[in-house]
Amino acid sequence: MEQSIIEIKNLVKRYKDLLALDHLNMEVRKGEVFGLLGPNGSGKTTAINCILGLLSYDKGEIRVFGKPMEADSYESKREIGVVMQNVAVFNELTVIENIDYFCGLYVRDKKERKRLVEEAVQFVELEEFRKFYPPKLSGGLLRRLNIACGIAHKPKLIFLDEPTVAVDPQSRNKILEGILELNRQGATVVYTSHYMEEVERICSRILIMDKGRPLATGTKEELKQMIKMGEKITVDVSDLKREELQAIRNMQHVFQVDYTDGKLYVQCSGGSHNLVNVLGYLSEREVSFGRVYSELPTLNDVFLEITGKQLRD
């Protein structure tokens, strides 16, 4: 069994009448890129702030590195890096000075710090901007600076709270690649996002939450197996008789069929030869068909089925 880095049991957090976390359970294991996925207001940031000991909570238990996490758990906090949603850097300090300041909260030795700051600058590829002040940086570069400030001290556990919001595609790519690289170098990562594709791309395990509650957790593959939906098949068919449509509806593993504007849509629930079966049937009936495509479910489908809503509502 892999070592737990974070264990949360029955965490409850209220803001007055609002129940922001409703018995949240979550476990992050060593070496994972763990995705916390949920719509705006689902409680992701609240959960992170509780884990970091920055926010008090009403009930539950939080352990980080195997120890209870408290506001004064400085030993644990030294091993944690945080990149919050809002860029938090000093406008009157240059890129280098900012990273040095944040690194200095953890690393006292000047020589050692110089090396770490330089490594962080190279890591986020801000070499050309060393002496720039933040107001002169674009949104994407600012985010990269924010990340460098959070990771320069080489933490073992890194939290990134929506680090790619409002970032251009090139910087976004660099940020995602950077996160994977930090993970390859040994860091455990907790990544929150409401961008499904990002979570799908970089996270090894995912917790889907909504309204402060954990709804499902697992690897991408496990989550996809939890829902009824298997592949979605689309076939261009110009003429399909009612009884043929009915026969397709009655096929094993088929749970929804629609036929509109010359397109046949077949949604399947697992099973392995659905496409072959559908096309086999059409050929047998001598129904001519055109373009055929089949898509596997995405995390979006999982989210939609579990929560009943689109992630970016």
Ligand SMILES: Nc1ncnc2c1ncn2[C@@H]1O[C@H](COP(=O)(O)OP(=O)(O)OP(=O)(O)O)[C@@H](O)[C@H]1O
């Ligand atoms: N300090 C606060 N006081 C009162 N309510 C708050 C406070 N912080 C957050 N909330 C509320 O708690 C709920 C959870 O918010 P939280 O920021 O944790 O969600 P989130 O999933 O991180 O959302 P986002 O993706 O928008 O950051 C929301 O309904 C939010 O309005």
